[in-house]
Amino acid sequence: MKLCVIIPCYNHVATVEAVVRGALAHCPVIVVDDGSTVPLPALPGCSVHRLERNSGKGAALRAGFQLASELGYTHAITMDADGQHFPEDLPKFLDAARANPEAMLVGVRDFIAAGCPTHRRRSNAVSTFWFWTETGVRLGDTQCGFRCYPLALTQQLKARSGRYAFELEFMVRASWMGTPLVPVSVKCTYAPDQIRQSHFRPVRDLAHITLMNIGLVAQSWTVPRVLRAAWSRGEKTSFRRALAEFFGENAHEPWRMSLAVGLGLFLGIAPLWGFQTLATAVAAHWLRLNKAIAVLASNISIPPVLPFILYAALALGHWMFTGKLVDFTAKEMTKAVVLDYLWHWFVGSLVLATMVASVGIGTTYTLARMTRTR
16 A cells, blocks of 8 residues: 555645645655646646646536556545645545555544634534435535545546545535545644635535535436446446336345336325325335335326226225215205215225335235246
8 A cells, every 4th residue: 555645736835734744754745736816836746747727626626636656656635735634634534545545535624623713613514414315424524635545446437527526526426436434533623724724615615505405416316326426436327227226226136026016006106196106206216225216106196097096995995984885966065065075085094005105015025936936
């Protein structure tokens, strides 16, 4: 294992020298000058790579990863040039990297001890929530730039976002690819001079990150994990393979497939008109059942079948409450009678949904077992 430190830098002339000097005490350093408009101080002992124009942190990290790979390094630890991170925490990353060579290490800051501004803590909490929604992985800090990347992963993974969104997208796609994410506790500082050096653009960068999160959430909820991992590596997939993955994810066991069918049938008949497909997709996602199969089964309430389902639910509910068959000519349709019928239909829908779902589960399980055995 051969490790280095990558420090992206843009006009951090007052702090970069101290950061580099502290990092060099532990391992080699590569500084990526992201088109600084002010000349950087002399940085003896480290490699300096300059980009012709300012392209954002994402581009600087990509350039650093490429250079580190070409120089033969296997892992790269990233640090910010503004002095927020402490070089004395580098031994923690070095030890953790040697213990977890396949993992991506993520710095987790103690915001309270560092005196982090309230708006930054809130921003990190929102980012952490979206990361958990997209991956199912809980991390205490998803915005810390103090990380360790396996360079083989940086060459495989295709993160398309730029600037500050790059790091978050990379971490999400790394998780989709099955890369372990190991937290490392680190110190940080939020001194006024350090905060003023930040190049984060609150409106434009937040808008970019928000749009990226919307896309990642949509993928995490609709695209099978195998396809998300393949697309994160930049692989192209055939329509046949994509279709197989959509209907095969979480459906390889007969009981999982039958539960997906049962869930779809239940919510397709249940009185959730207008929200049945959405409710089915959400429920299947949280229950880790196949969403394609469940949503397909929820379409049992298609127009040709819908009148029969409505009547069956009303008749079943009316019989449960009165012990009689429904007869629209037996009573005058007053408001009270209509409300009674609505209540009968509502309860009958739930009972009918349960009955049909049970039959669907049993039938699907039997057929799946027979097919699997054969």
